Amino acid sequence: MVLRLELHEQRLDQDTLRRCHELAMAAHPDHRLVFWQGAAPADRVAPFGRVMGHVLDAPGAELQMASRAWDTAAVRAWEAGMGGRHLLVGAVVPSPSDEVVGATVTTVASWEARVAEQHDTAVLPGHRGGGLARWMKARQTLRLHELFPRVESVTVTVNQQNAPMLAVNRAVGYRLVRERLLVETSTHRLRT
Ligand SMILES: CC(C)(COP(=O)(O)OP(=O)(O)OC[C@H]1O[C@@H](n2cnc3c(N)ncnc32)[C@H](O)[C@@H]1OP(=O)(O)O)[C@@H](O)C(=O)NCCC(=O)NCCS
Incomplete structure (x- = not known):
C-alpha cells in the first residue's frame, strides 16, 4: 500500500494576503466564522x-491516524x-446556532517562529x-x-488524491514543495 503525499507551503507575502482578503469577503449570510486560541x-x-471526527473522510486518512471519536474529553486531551x-482554531458556525459545521487547525511553535503548521x-x-x-x-x-506577524510561511501535508483539499489550498496560495511516499509493508517481508 502506497500513499502519495504532497508537502505544500503558503508564503504569507502580499500576493497571498491580498488573495485571502478577497476570499474572506465572500458572502455566506447563513454562516459566521468563530476563532479561538488554545482551549475551545x-x-x-x-x-x-x-x-474533527470527519477528518477521517479524507482519502487514506485511516492509514495515517487512529480512528477518531472526539468527545469533550478527547478534545481536552488533544488541547492539553x-x-x-500556540493552537489556533477557526470554525464555521451556522447562524443562529451553537453548532460547528467546519473547522481548521493551525499551530505555531513560539512567538519567534517563522513557520507555522x-x-x-x-x-x-x-x-x-x-x-x-x-x-x-x-x-x-x-x-x-x-497574531503572528513574524510567521513567513505555513506548511501542510495533503494526500495527492484529496482533490477538494488541494483545490482549497491552491485557492489560498499554497504551492507544492515536494512529494513523499508513505509505504505500508508487512514486517514479515522486511525480515526476508
Ligand atoms: C476538504 C474539505 C474540508 C473541503 O471543504 P468544502 O467546504 O467542501 O470546500 P470548498 O467548498 O471551499 O471547496 C471545495 C473545492 O474542491 C473542489 N472539488 C470538490 N470535489 C472535487 C473533486 N472530486 N475533484 C476536484 N475538485 C473537487 C470544488 O470544486 C472546490 O473548488 P473550486 O471552488 O475551486 O471549484 C471537505 O471536503 C472535507 O471535510 N473533506 C474530508 C476531510 C478532509 O479531507 N480534510 C483534509 C485533510 S486534513
Missing part, C-alpha cells in the same frame, strides 16, 4: 470534536497535548462544496498573520 470555549468543544505550541481541516458532509472551507482558511490565514 465550553459550548464549542463537543461540536468541534464532531467536525499541545505542549508549548497547518493541520486538520474538515467540513461536515452536508455542508461541503459551498466554499466554506476556502472562506474559513482564507480568514484563518489573515488571523494567523495578525
Whole structure:
C-alpha cells in the first residue's frame, strides 16, 4: 500500500494576503466564522470534536491516524497535548446556532517562529462544496498573520488524491514543495 503525499507551503507575502482578503469577503449570510486560541470555549468543544471526527473522510486518512471519536474529553486531551505550541482554531458556525459545521487547525511553535503548521481541516458532509472551507482558511490565514506577524510561511501535508483539499489550498496560495511516499509493508517481508 502506497500513499502519495504532497508537502505544500503558503508564503504569507502580499500576493497571498491580498488573495485571502478577497476570499474572506465572500458572502455566506447563513454562516459566521468563530476563532479561538488554545482551549475551545465550553459550548464549542463537543461540536468541534464532531467536525474533527470527519477528518477521517479524507482519502487514506485511516492509514495515517487512529480512528477518531472526539468527545469533550478527547478534545481536552488533544488541547492539553499541545505542549508549548500556540493552537489556533477557526470554525464555521451556522447562524443562529451553537453548532460547528467546519473547522481548521493551525499551530505555531513560539512567538519567534517563522513557520507555522497547518493541520486538520474538515467540513461536515452536508455542508461541503459551498466554499466554506476556502472562506474559513482564507480568514484563518489573515488571523494567523495578525497574531503572528513574524510567521513567513505555513506548511501542510495533503494526500495527492484529496482533490477538494488541494483545490482549497491552491485557492489560498499554497504551492507544492515536494512529494513523499508513505509505504505500508508487512514486517514479515522486511525480515526476508
Ligand atoms: C476538504 C474539505 C474540508 C473541503 O471543504 P468544502 O467546504 O467542501 O470546500 P470548498 O467548498 O471551499 O471547496 C471545495 C473545492 O474542491 C473542489 N472539488 C470538490 N470535489 C472535487 C473533486 N472530486 N475533484 C476536484 N475538485 C473537487 C470544488 O470544486 C472546490 O473548488 P473550486 O471552488 O475551486 O471549484 C471537505 O471536503 C472535507 O471535510 N473533506 C474530508 C476531510 C478532509 O479531507 N480534510 C483534509 C485533510 S486534513
